[in-house]
Amino acid sequence: MSALTVHDLTKAFGATRVLTGVSLHVPQGGFTALLGPSGCGKTTLLRLIAGFDDPDSGTVLLGDRVVAGAGRGVPARRRGIGFVPQEGGLFPHLTVAENVTFGLPRRRRRDRARVAGLLDLVGLDAGLADRAPHQLSGGQQQRVALARALAPEPSLVLLDEPFSSLDAALREETRAAVAAALSAAGATAVLVTHDQAEALSMADQVAVLRGGRLVQLTDPRTLYRLPGDLDVATFVGEAVVLDAEVRDGRAHCALGVLPLGRDCPDGRARVLLRPEQLRLSAPEPTAPSARVRGIDFYGHDSRVWLDLPGGLAVSARLEGADLPAEGDDVSIAVLGTALPFPSGPRPARQDDRPPPRPVADVHLESPVAAPAGPAAG
Ligand code: ATP
Numbered sequence: 001m002s003a004l005t006v007h008d009l010t011k012a013f014g015a016t017r018v019l020t021g022v023s024l025h026v027p028q029g030g031f032t033a034l035l036g037p038s039g040c041g042k043t044t045l046l047r048l049i050a051g052f053d054d055p056d057s058g059t060v061l062l063g064d065r066v067v068a069g070a071g072r073g074v075p076a077r078r079r080g081i082g083f084v085p086q087e088g089g090l091f092p093h094l095t096v097a098e099n100v101t102f103g104l105p106r107r108r109r110r111d112r113a114r115v116a117g118l119l120d121l122v123g124l125d126a127g128l129a130d131r132a133p134h135q136l137s138g139g140q141q142q143r144v145a146l147a148r149a150l151a152p153e154p155s156l157v158l159l160d161e162p163f164s165s166l167d168a169a170l171r172e173e174t175r176a177a178v179a180a181a182l183s184a185a186g187a188t189a190v191l192v193t194h195d196q197a198e199a200l201s202m203a204d205q206v207a208v209l210r211g212g213r214l215v216q217l218t219d220p221r222t223l224y225r226l227p228g229d230l231d232v233a234t235f236v237g238e239a240v241v242l243d244a245e246v247r248d249g250r251a252h253c254a255l256g257v258l259p260l261g262r263d264c265p266d267g268r269a270r271v272l273l274r275p276e277q278l279r280l281s282a283p284e285p286t287a288p289s290a291r292v293r294g295i296d297f298y299g300h301d302s303r304v305w306l307d308l309p310g311g312l313a314v315s316a317r318l319e320g321a322d323l324p325a326e327g328d329d330v331s332i333a334v335l336g337t338a339l340p341f342p343s344g345p346r347p348a349r350q351d352d353r354p355p356p357r358p359v360a361d362v363h364l365e366s367p368v369a370a371p372a373g374p375a376a377g
Helices: 042-050 096-101 112-121 138-150 168-185 196-202 220-225 230-235
Strands: 004-013 016-026 031-035 057-062 065-069 081-084 156-160 189-193 205-210 213-218 240-247 250-253 256-259 267-273 278-281 289-297 301-307 313-319 329-334 339-342
Touching: 004 042, 016 031, 016 042, 016 057, 016 205, 031 042, 031 168, 031 196, 042 081, 042 156, 042 189, 081 138, 096 112, 096 138, 112 138, 112 168, 138 156, 138 168, 168 196, 189 196, 196 220, 205 220, 205 230, 213 220, 213 230, 230 240, 230 267, 240 313, 250 267, 278 301, 278 313
Parallel strands: 016 213, 031 189, 031 205, 081 156, 156 189
Antiparallel strands: 004 016, 004 057, 057 065, 205 213, 240 250, 240 267, 250 256, 267 339, 278 329, 289 301, 289 329, 301 313
């Protein structure tokens, strides 16, 4: 396996600029997710790395070998890259074993032990080797597609939204199996996804693309805790964003006086909290208060929609069964610190973000994960 280095990559289709100056490095054995809203250029970047398209400028290196740019254009089939497409792309008329060994030299195709080893690597029973693809579940088909991509011992594995057609339960299970297989194979991998939970849970590095530019490249925890701007913050998770006045290192806002997660000059700012930082209790006269407008119950946790005095709305994520009821008055305590940002325009709407709720002035919900809350009333 090789490291991948993309340097200053630019691509336009006709007059439409799709990628601008994208640079990133995936270390050997690293797993990077390309995350961004629909149309931001993720697939285009993957295709340039794979060699299905040529960049207008910039370079792609596998290890220290230039495969695109700088006057070179190594054809896709000579790059030694394994590709797992959205729907698996298995040949329907071939068995699982034949699919896995497709593209290998003839003598290696007869190696049943190797097929069994690859199926084992992706968490499938060797007994499936003689089945046709239509006799497998969607998740099993994606694992076979990964086994096929890994069979020739590629320098890099690219995965293009490989879980998008699977239902929720199968998606979780298949993600885990794929991540384990890539790790066991020591594969260098790049995953395209617009699902932030997938990117945060699977990858060791996340590259956030917006409008064809790389806006942040970091590990999942840092991305969630220290997003580069409020657009990234709201894209990678649910967010509570409040106007604040910073004085002496503390934010004065609708949820009280909060310690800051990093330095910020005195003056107007906007602060970010995550809904799981909000804790609710019986009303106390000295604490910020709110009225429960609605509850989305998910079993493992719940989202509680809260109206603050003055018409602001926020949401809290609560674990456990001890939930307030709709219409209850509660007090809000904030755990941890608030992350300050310069007081600029409100985060731009992402392409696939649902329309703002009428009271969503301060609560910007995740464009992917958060369904719309209950109507105000
Ligand atoms: P999605 O998540 O919806 O797949 P994406 O982030 O992968 O989106 P791309 O598929 O890379 O986005 O597309 C980025 C932009 O480039 C889009 O506006 C798309 O219409 C345009 N585009 C992609 N391929 C071509 C092409 N071959 N010719 C013209 N425009 C293209």
